[in-house]
Amino acid sequence: MVAQIGLLRQQQGRTGTTQPLVGVAFEDGEVVISNLIRLGPSGSKMFFILLAFGSFWLVIQTIIAMRASLMPDRCIVIASDYVSIPPSLLSREKMSILFADIMDLALQADKRSRVLHIRHGAGTTKATQRFFEGRDNFEDFVVQLQAAIRG
Known part of the structure; x- marks a missing residue:
């Protein structure tokens, strides 16, 4: 069974047709991104863990920036x-x-x-x-x- 992760961007093929650049996750845990990058089960797990940590870090940075912008009286x-x-x-x-x-x-x-x-x-x-x-x-x-x- 194959689950399609999503359409990442369009890529021009050799024949001039537009082919989707997609990521595919297989049932055994393998991840293939547009036939360019193949990650085995352990590599795909690490990929998704790093993706989750990166997303979490961006959310934390956004919250800190919003809090800093809402603080009044920023003078010494x-x-x-x-x-x-x-x-x-x-x-x-x-x-x-x-x-x-x-x-x-x-x-x-x-x-x-x-x-x-x-x-x-x-x-x-x-x-x-x-x-x-x-x-x-x-x-x-x-x-x-x-x-x-x-x-």
Whole structure:
């Protein structure tokens, strides 16, 4: 018994006729995709597991992106005696850190972004460059925060 997975795309044949490019799954577990790729029972099982994980990963990424886009007040505030960091994807509350509680600042940089790790009495809070419109604004924030901590 053969179950047709579906029509993937049309392919031009040698005679000029259009032939469907299809995937077929056989009862014994073998998968054949347009007579180009043949997967045995173990290979087809791995193919479908990877397809399921890939689909699941895309759904998770979409949910995270939607949650991030719905978060209000995505700005960092430096007040006279504290800095306020917006909530992360896992937290719903703003983090307000008193300058007196800040123990250390560590800057982590890679090719795409920079992250300031603010170590304080309650743990570590991250302020990413993505909160700012440009790299210069992030640099200004770091300088202002260092000046505010010193006094």
